[in-house]
Amino acid sequence: MRLLFRQRMFSWFDSYDIYDENGNTVYVVKGQLSWGHLLNIYDAYENKLGYVQERVLTFLPKFEIYEREQYLGCISKEFTFFKPKYNIDFNGWQxxxxxxxxxxxxLRSNGSTVATITKELLHMTDTYVLDIQNPTDELHVLMFVLAMDAEKCSRN
Structure with missing residues (x-):
C-alpha cells in the first residue's frame, strides 16, 4: 500500500492531507493549539481515528500515540551523531x-520492513511517500511519520 503525505501550504497549525495512489483523500491531519505538537488524525469522513501528542520538558523529543483515546505507545528520538534513530515502544518497531x-x-524487531518513507524533493511543502507492507499498519505508520516530521519542524 502506498500513501502520499503532504503538508498543507497555508495553515496556522500543522495540517496534512494523506492520499492513496489514486489521489483520493484517506486521512486528514489537523494540528491543534497546545503546548507542544498535538496532531489529530481523521478519516476522509471526518471521524477521529487518533492523535499524536508531544511530551514537553524531555531531554530528547518524545511523542505519545493514541488510537481513538487508547494509548498505544511512545516514539522517542535517540542520541546519535550521524543517522537519526527513533525507538518505538509499540510492537517492538524501530x-x-x-x-x-x-x-x-x-523495522520490526526481527528486522523485517514495516514501511519505507521517502521525502519527495522540489515541492513547496513537506511531501513524503509511505510504502507500507501490510495495510493494517497504515494508521500506525502515519502516526510515526507525523511524530518524526513534528520533531524535525521543532528543530527548525
Missing amino acids: VEGNWLEWDYTI
Missing part, C-alpha cells in the same frame, strides 16, 4: 533514517 533525514525505514 525507525532508522539517512543522515539527511529524508528517507526512513520502520
